[in-house]
Amino acid sequence: MAKEKTLFTCNDCGGTSPRWLGKCPHCGAWNTLIESVAESATPSKNRFAALAPASEVTTLADIEATDVARTPTGIGELDRVLGGGIVEGGVVLIGGDPGIGKSTLLLQALDALQKQQLPTLYVTGEESGAQVALRSRRLGLDGSQVKVLAEIQLEKILATLTAQKPAIAVIDSIQTVYSEQLTSAPGSVAQVRECAAHLTRAAKASGTAIVLVGHVTKEGALAGPRVLEHMVDTVLYFEGDTHSSYRLIRAIKNRFGAVNEIGVFAMTEKGLKGVSNPSAIFLSQHAEPVPGSCVLVTLEGTRPLLVEIQALVDSGGPSPRRLSGGLERDRLAMLLAVLHRHAGVACMDQDVFVNAVGGVRISEPAADLAVMLAITSSLRGKALPKGFIAFGEVGLAGEVRPAPRGQERLKEAAKLGFSVAVVPKANAPKKNDKAFEGLSIHPVERIEEAMALVRGL
Secondary structure: OOOOOEEEEEOOOOOEEOOOOOEOOOOOOEOOEEEEEOOOOOOOOOOOHHHOOOOOOOOHHHOOOOOOOEEOOOOHHHHHHHOOOEEOOOEEEEEEOOOOOHHHHHHHHHHHHHHOOOOEEEEEOOOOHHHHHHHHHHOOOOOOOOEEEEOOEHHHHHHHHHHHOOOEEEEEOHHHOEOOOOOOOOOOHHHHHHHHHHHHHHHHHHOOEEEEEEOEOOOOOEOOOOHHHHHOOEEEEEEEOOOOOEEEEEEEEEOOOOOOOEEEEEEEOOEEEEOOOHHHOOOOOOOOOOOOEEEEEEEEOOEEEEEEEEEEEEEOOOOOOEEEEOOOHHHHHHHHHHHHHHHOOOOOOEEEEEEEHHHOOOOOHHHHHHHHHHHHHHHHOOOOOOOEEEOOEEOOOOEEEOOOOHHHHHHHHHHOOOOEEEEEHHHOOOOOOHHHOOOEEEEEOEHHHHHHHHHHO
16 A cells, blocks of 8 residues: 655744654744655645635725624623624634633633524534533523534534524634545644635634634644635634633734723632722732832723732842843843933832733833832832822933823823823923813923923922
């Protein structure tokens, strides 16, 4: 019997090689080539023929533009990240670490949609129907009418979608599904790409919204070829610390809404519950102000969040350390240089540790001013005033630049009872604005001006 011809396919780019190589010749990634069975060179009919319906060339002005209708899932934080709810015919890819709560959240969402008299289908390839039922009992979803199918063959799943015509279907997970057209194993690059293409086309043709659950690699990226993220309409990442009960859902791509939106959930005995005021998580509970603590108003998508920045400056040895949690380390080194050059605050022989409370990651430069004030407060051993907030980007020349949507940040701080704010001059609101009553706002143009102002406070 003739031996089957094998190919080596790259997990990252999908490129092929006739033999194994340590480095992919197409994208240069290391240790990504995986052996798979080569397909027949003479297929009877192209299996993608059904995915390409014929269409006429049309002028853009002649195409009727209609707003997409959304169906709220009943879980407010999930709707926020999706941009208002599930879109008819939309394909959502949700990825996250094992055990983070992906299946739990989607089962809760399907149950809420089913209660709105919408037909739903939960396709599980990783568990049996009994295991899904056990989880639903644990979550308190007694008497749930969500339909469950334990199946991993693509053709059977597509036939069920055609027969049942659900409004929303969850495929848990795309890495377990395989097509009979291919001989490679489930989870391989070819299988993931093919199954996702067929399911996406089925969603667009039938109007069924499909949610694909995706695995992640040990680096935290979605497993499978990158083309998977390009095919779908929305990509969500489920993040969370194993030591914390809080979970964040972050939108990385969304054709129907804003990206970088976040939804905050708390993991409870009855499943995931949305957190309506996430600022409470990221603020430390101090009875009195302590040195080295400064509250920042950061922006996650369209939502202002209050996060506490903590700094600890301690006498170091000949090679002082700079460590940061939730902030970029290179940015911290740059801010220390600006602090020395323009504000005369020297930390050359000091260990500097900076942390964002609650495990949140801050990537925007508007955190610069709060970080520098926290470092100075710790170095001097003097606490900032009670109810103090700050935000603003600091340039290398020592200027304090405006942060985007500064008015919304200040409104959020005023709503939560903060009383003193140091902000860039361009973000200062007009005088006598009723929205900022009780909040004393101090606009600054340069970092040395901010330092002098805080010493006076």
